[in-house]
Amino acid sequence: MKIAFIGGGNMGEAMLSAILAQGLSQPQDVSVSDISEARRKYLEEKYGVAVTGDNRLAVEGREVVILAIKPQNLAEVMAGLGGQLKSDQLVLSIIAGATIRTLSSGLQHNRIVRVMPNTPAQIGEGMSVWTATPEVSKEQRDRAGSILGAIGREIYVDDESYLDMATAVSGSGPAYFFLFVEALVEAAASIGLSRDMAQEMVLQTMLGSGHLIQKSGKQPAELRRMVTSPGGTTAEALLALDKGGFMSLIRQAVKAAYNKSRSLGGEQK
Numbered sequence: 289m290k291i292a293f294i295g296g297g298n299m300g301e302a303m304l305s306a307i308l309a310q311g312l313s314q315p316q317d318v319s320v321s322d323i324s325e326a327r328r329k330y331l332e333e334k335y336g337v338a339v340t341g342d343n344r345l346a347v348e349g350r351e352v353v354i355l356a357i358k359p360q361n362l363a364e365v366m367a368g369l370g371g372q373l374k375s376d377q378l379v380l381s382i383i384a385g386a387t388i389r390t391l392s393s394g395l396q397h398n399r400i401v402r403v404m405p406n407t408p409a410q411i412g413e414g415m416s417v418w419t420a421t422p423e424v425s426k427e428q429r430d431r432a433g434s435i436l437g438a439i440g441r442e443i444y445v446d447d448e449s450y451l452d453m454a455t456a457v458s459g460s461g462p463a464y465f466f467l468f469v470e471a472l473v474e475a476a477a478s479i480g481l482s483r484d485m486a487q488e489m490v491l492q493t494m495l496g497s498g499h500l501i502q503k504s505g506k507q508p509a510e511l512r513r514m515v516t517s518p519g520g521t522t523a524e525a526l527l528a529l530d531k532g533g534f535m536s537l538i539r540q541a542v543k544a545a546y547n548k549s550r551s552l553g554g555e556q557k
């Protein structure tokens with residue numbers, strides 16, 4: 289697959305490395321355009337791909353154009369690429385908050401896949417939720433699915449509004465998890481554990497529990513009940529969380545992220 293990357297930063301590199309590792313493209317089929325010369329040199333040396341500082345040059349003859357720049361650079365990139373893409377080229381954007389409407393009017397292009405990835409994609413453990421415009425062909429959708437499958441799991445949705453929900457759940461989700469880990473390490477230290485020991489215990493507990501949900505095929509509530517003997521220590525902790533409104537706080541947090549995502553998308557229209 290002939291691919292161009294516009295932006296070869298953290299996410300661009302993660303996708304590039306996964307695409308090459310899975311043999312979806314060969315290095316000679318990939319071009320990366322990045323504004324930073326140091327970045328270009330690094331990517332050229334490490335992956336053997338063609339690099340350029342010229343976005344228009346990078347997209348020439350490419351089947352898929354991946355937009356992996358920061359949202360604040362989107363306007364300048366669209367100003368340069370607008371009207372330059374061939375109508376059958378597929379644009380795949382991972383830019384947070386950039387709506388299909390913004391992308392298609394800025395690029396004057398209608399074959400667009402919009403993706404909400406998350407940061408674990410950087411190690412191939414991402415969760416990407418994506419949608420496509422009606423002009424994207426079945427073959428192009430399959431390509432998008434295989435690119436996103438290379439950086440973790442992917443879910444296709446047929447309505448862009450689901451991306452605001454995904455933003456609040458899987459996009460922002462890693463931060464909720466990291467905060468929970470921080471809080472548990474903090475709490476462990478407060479009852480006398482060393483930070484190093486606490487960090488190791490917490491992390492392995494989180495990872496092990498996540499894998500248990502996945503591998504046991506049981507629902508989280510069922511697994512939770514299995515840890516919680518009546519009148520025991522876990523029950524005491526869960527009672528304290530319940531009294532503090534844990535479930536309702538999480539609901540409020542997700543709602544706040546969802547509303548924010550919707551309002552950001554709305555502002556761009």
Ligand SMILES: NC(=O)c1ccc[n+]([C@@H]2O[C@H](COP(=O)([O-])OP(=O)(O)OC[C@H]3O[C@@H](n4cnc5c(N)ncnc54)[C@H](OP(=O)(O)O)[C@@H]3O)[C@@H](O)[C@H]2O)c1
Pocket residue numbers: 294295296297298299300321322323324327343356357358359361364365382383384385404405406407408409410459
């Ligand atoms: N990081 C994640 O896991 C994650 C998760 C969800 C969504 N996303 C989305 O992914 C996108 C990329 O994030 P990132 O973390 O990979 O950002 P990043 O590391 O800053 O990468 C962007 C790259 O694009 C370059 N660039 C800036 N302006 C350019 C231009 N006009 N033409 C070509 N290249 C240009 C940047 O160079 P300079 O550094 O020199 O400006 C940088 O190397 C963002 O839109 C973000 O919303 C990321």
